[in-house]
Amino acid sequence: MSSTTESLVTRLRQGRTARRDQQYPARAATWDLLKVAGLVPAITTLVLAVVVTVTKLLAGGAFGGLGAQVGAAWLVVNQVPLTVGGVTVGVLPLLPTLLMIAGTAVVTARASREVDTLSEVGSIAGAALAGPLLWTALALAVVADGSAVSSIGQAPPLPAFGYTLLVQGIGVAIGVGRRCLQPIFAHYEFPATDRVGARAGALAFLGLLAGGAVLVTVGVIAKWSRVGELIAEGHSFDGYLGLTLLSILYLPNAAIDAAGLSAGATVQAGSATVDALGVQPGSVPPLPILGALPEQGLGALGMLVFLVPVAVGALVGWYCRSYDLLKHVRAVAVAAATGAALMVLAAFLAGGRAGELGAVGVGAPLAGVYTFAWIAVIGGVAIGAAQLAPVLRHRRAGAAGGFDLDELLASEEFADLEIIEDLDALDRSDEVDPPENRADRADPAELDDTADLDDTADFGDSEETGESDEAHVPPGSGESAEPSGESTGSESDEVTAPEHRQSGDGH
Structure with missing residues (x-):
């Protein structure tokens, strides 16, 4: 085989590898999952330790039982009821809790942008929940150890884990929600009416x-x-x-x-x-x-x-x-x-x-x-x-066409996250991928794994359902976009007018 042919084969192989790496990035590394699991709890504990130390200095108290008090503060931030001096306090301040939820949402959102399958998003969500649960277990142990020299009583373990899971789950849901909601809606065909109502x-x-x-x-x-x-x-x-x-x-x-x-x-x-x-x-x-x-x-x-x-x-x-x-x-x-x-x-x-x-x-x-x-x-x-x-x-x-409720869920607000259950099928799909057996996918050159959610491509519709891509326009803009998607061999794609219309500009 000539050098020219070998060079061409090498370049084709490199292009194929780059295309696959760009379209289906590697799974989240263990170190990345560890950062997701421990970053928010570590920062929260550090801030709580500083606050407790400053409070004890202002009060002129001794530093005995500092660890138990920091552990109790972690439980308070997770809305776990505590017993202090024999009195149970269940109404706890929400502002620190909301700040921690926001931190969890930011960390999980950034991590989820770097992956491209729901299984990887699930790994990130699991790590973001496992870290705080481990922190709660450590806090319970520290509080129990210091209860002999402190007025803080030991919290029941089961409610403590339940409240931690609830609070952290809210942050995780917010963080990964925008990354995977749109493809889930498209895959399971959630009605646009329900999405707009939610x-x-x-x-x-x-x-x-x-x-x-x-x-x-x-x-x-x-x-x-x-x-x-x-x-x-x-x-x-x-x-x-x-x-x-x-x-x-x-x-x-x-x-x-x-x-x-x-x-x-x-x-x-x-x-x-x-x-x-x-x-x-x-x-x-x-x-x-x-x-x-x-x-x-x-x-x-x-x-x-x-x-x-x-x-x-x-x-x-x-x-x-x-x-x-x-x-x-x-x-x-x-x-x-x-x-x-x-x-x-x-x-x-x-x-x-x-x-x-x-x-x-x-x-x-x-x-x-x-x-x-x-x-x-x-x-x-x-x-x-x-x-x-x-x-x-x-x-x-008098209207014969228009846009429907899907326009309120413009797909550019969401990431182009694909639902991939069989990774081995990806290799086969590169070899044989007839148009009638696949959903339209965006050009790999247009994919940006680290792009922000607003910069991602539209999620295509499958030809098996007989539907064509519809333009998504924010309500009240008065503009429409051309339908996107790869050509399937037909001479023209016909945009079918939706059965109902969304009242847009002018009312």
């Missing part, structure tokens, strides 16, 4: 939280003198600083409770109860942020808090708008269920018992029921208004 429900929950934060701010301003009196009970600069920082750490708890109150649920603080229409006085834990609670009923003025769920429900109805009435109703129903589930989870994490003072927080089941009712009812009213609107009726009657 996104609307998550946005509705965030809207309720924003409204709750506004209510807390208004309450603190209105009751500033009462809040100042509670801070003054610190009797020294260290006490003032400690109570102020503690109130800041509990701000997310207060916002969640206020969101539940705006939906109609009752907030309990010790023996006192508060709702939008009335107040039952009682003993309240001496935390400055709780000074924002009204001491007497607001009467008709309290009805204004219901503007928050009304506005959220109306926005959900608008967000899920569709020319198809049944799909519009279904999307709003899914949004109501999603928002209610998130409210129940948040209320569960934000509440708990404050020792002998009783429970603190909003009732989780009732808050979820009211949230579902507000979104469903107000969203239903928005559906009726949209169906009766002359502009929408004209568009629905």
Whole structure:
């Protein structure tokens, strides 16, 4: 064989290898998984150790039992109820927990960008959960060892692991969700209506939280003198600083409770109860942020808090708008269920018992029921208004094509993650890969394993279903993109108009 032929064969082999390496990168290395497992717990423990040390220095206390206190702080960040001096404290600050969840989400998201199969994403998620669980086991052992010289009691192991798994699971789900949701939806053919409804429900929950934060701010301003009196009970600069920082750490708890109150649920603080229409006085834990609670009923003025769920429900109805009435109703129903589930989870994490003072927080089941009712009812009213609107009726009657709910889930927001179950089949697919037996794949030259989620290619549709790629356009943009995908040998690809239309620009 001539040197020219050998050179050509070598270059073809190198191109084939580079193409496969680019399209299907190597599995995550063990060292990368170790970083995912230990980075967030290590940083969190270091920060907690510094905080505990500074606190002991300001208090002028000895450093005995420092390890047990750091271990207890790790359990607190994971929302594990603790017994201190014989009193069980279950209502714990959410701000450190949210920061740790954000850190877990960032670490897992960065790691998942470097892999290309669901099995590798699963390895990353497993490592991100295994590390904190191991840390919790070590913390339980350290706390148990130091309980003889400390007032901190030993926490039950099973609830400790359960809370750790719940908290860390939220961060992992957020981190790897964007990387693999779109291909999972495409593979298992989740209806676009349900996807839009789920996104609307998550946005509705965030809207309720924003409204709750506004209510807390208004309450603190209105009751500033009462809040100042509670801070003054610190009797020294260290006490003032400690109570102020503690109130800041509990701000997310207060916002969640206020969101539940705006939906109609009752907030309990010790023996006192508060709702939008009335107040039952009682003993309240001496935390400055709780000074924002009204001491007497607001009467008709309290009805204004219901503007928050009304506005959220109306926005959900608008967000899920569709020319198809049944799909519009279904999307709003899914949004109501999603928002209610998130409210129940948040209320569960934000509440708990404050020792002998009783429970603190909003009732989780009732808050979820009211949230579902507000979104469903107000969203239903928005559906009726949209169906009766002359502009929408004209568009629905005269339009012959358009875009559907899939446009709200533009594929450029997600990574082009392929579901690969048989790696040996990849070698065979390079040899024989007829168009009629495969799904359209992006050109390997366009793939970027380390690219950000917004820079990835669209996920193609299979020719076996007889469907062609549809253009995805963000709602209200008024633009459409040309369908993408590899040629399958047919003279032309025909874009089929969807059966229903999403009300876009102009309504």
